[in-house]
Amino acid sequence: MANPAMEVALISVIVALFLVSATFGSSDAPFIVAHKKVSLNRLKSGAERVSISIDLYNQGPATAYDVSLADDSWTQNVFDMVSGNTSKSWERIDAGSLVSHSFVLESKVKTMFYGAPAIIKFRIPTKAALQEAYSTPLPPLDILADRPPEKKFEWAKMLTKYGSLVSVISMVVLFVYMIATPSKSGAVKGCKKRR
Structure with missing residues (x-):
């Protein structure tokens, strides 16, 4: 550190x-x-x-x-x-x-x-x-200091550090995606009503 x-x-x-x-x-x-x-x-x-x-x-x-x-x-x-x-x-x-x-x-x-x-x-x-x-x-x-061996990926540390941030961002992206894309069943019903 x-x-x-x-x-x-x-x-x-x-x-x-x-x-x-x-x-x-x-x-x-x-x-x-x-x-x-x-x-x-x-x-x-x-x-x-x-x-x-x-x-x-x-x-x-x-x-x-x-x-x-x-x-x-x-x-x-x-x-x-x-x-x-x-x-x-x-x-x-x-x-x-x-x-x-x-x-x-x-x-x-x-x-x-x-x-x-x-x-x-x-x-x-x-x-x-x-x-x-x-x-x-x-x-x-x-x-020439005594250094502990380094691990390439320390998943546990990364998960605790960034896990909550990743989950919040993914929920926001999923919410925006759901709002922005129309529902397929609603689009089909709208087409049937117009005929």
């Missing part, structure tokens, strides 16, 4: 990003929003594979030039690089465009890892200094 405090913090960050994007939407500058995602995959060898993906969106009306991404929070004493690189650069990201970068790490150390946001630097033609943006933060990663 997810930590409620972490969910509230993540929702707050997303709302803040949307408010800031609305504020800067009227200016003629690029506005970079970066979303960092991670997935954990336990390997049979006693290691855990960590797949990181970072999506960069240019929500502003102008092009961002000389864009560089650096995600250096992955310590080398905990993680080994499997594929990709923790940094990437693009010549430009046009207005309304999306670019992605991903890499894969592996860890054999059991730990709780707190990663920092990725740092994005870009140039705006009207300003001399490089602009900086940050990706969304990651929740703490419990590397």
Whole structure:
């Protein structure tokens, strides 16, 4: 189960990003929003594979030039690089465009890892200094944690959670169907009376 405090913090960050994007939407500058995602995959060898993906969106009306991404929070004493690189650069990201970068790490150390946001630097033609943006933060990663086996479908939980909702919706749909479609016996009687 997810930590409620972490969910509230993540929702707050997303709302803040949307408010800031609305504020800067009227200016003629690029506005970079970066979303960092991670997935954990336990390997049979006693290691855990960590797949990181970072999506960069240019929500502003102008092009961002000389864009560089650096995600250096992955310590080398905990993680080994499997594929990709923790940094990437693009010549430009046009207005309304999306670019992605991903890499894969592996860890054999059991730990709780707190990663920092990725740092994005870009140039705006009207300003001399490089602009900086940050990706969304990651929740703490419990590397090689003891997890109970997950069941594909837990019918009992789904039935208790959604059963009453499904029954109410099906009754409403059945009632509307009965009202909307004419009765066949009534239609036959109406035809006989007209003759």
